[in-house]
Amino acid sequence: TIDGKQFPGDRIAILKEIGSFIEVPSFYANLTGRENLDIIRRILGLPKAEVEDALELVGITEFGDRLAKKYSLGMKQRLGLAGALLGRPPILILDEPTNGLDPSGIHEIRNLVKSLPDLYDCTVLISSHMLSEIELIADDIGILNHGQLLFEGSMNDLRQYALQSGFAADNLEDVFLSMVEKDNMDRKQRAKL
Incomplete structure (x- = not known):
């Protein structure tokens, strides 16, 4: 039982309450960051404002209209995190969320991840081999x-x-x-x- 829902019968409802981010997120390269997030938003049945909120939260609003194939690795990481945050899920699973970021980006994402439980009232699970990072976040x-x-x-x-x-x-x-x-x-x- 997860949040009153039974697995596997309520699998879709459960999955809608879990945001996830994998180490190397993949996107439609010929779509913009905003368009990629809009696909996720529509699948989840969320309001359009969710996309802008997520872009702003991870600090890439100004790059939302850039094609995903032109994103740096760090920007792809941020876009992946934005996708995981759509709908403000109560459970967020992050795999290597600071991978590919420069030191200031790592610091920024670390602080964001640390703030998410209070900001979104969610539980954040992080999988990482960067143990020094985990020590600072968890x-x-x-x-x-x-x-x-x-x-x-x-x-x-x-x-x-x-x-x-x-x-x-x-x-x-x-x-x-x-x-x-x-x-x-x-x-x-x-x-x-």
Whole structure:
């Protein structure tokens, strides 16, 4: 059950409440950024004003009439994020949202992503290999290895867990590497049995 809806019967209704952004979003190259967002808007049955709001929120309003094929990688990332934000979904799933951005763009998108839960009253799930970025953005952390959840909790809880387990706890990358290395060694031991 998701928000009172049953999966898979209410799959479409559930998907309409989830905004998603993949690492390398694809667009219709011969359409403008605005036209690409308008397609998503129409599929979701949203008002036209949603497109302008999304473009403004990610800072590319002035490039809305440029063909998507002429967007830089950073602008494509912003356009992908704008598409995910259409309709202000209560759940937002972002995969590598700062990929391809310059340092000022990373800072801007990081601050935007951090503001979204309060701004849109939504939950943001981020998947990233840039652990230093996650450390700056996330309230809660989940560490996965081979599809298994090794840890879930706050950064403070993770540091405490790492210290109690004898792992390096200086930063998220050190904790992650220590946890995954131990889990991989445990897996090898279990495989030998």
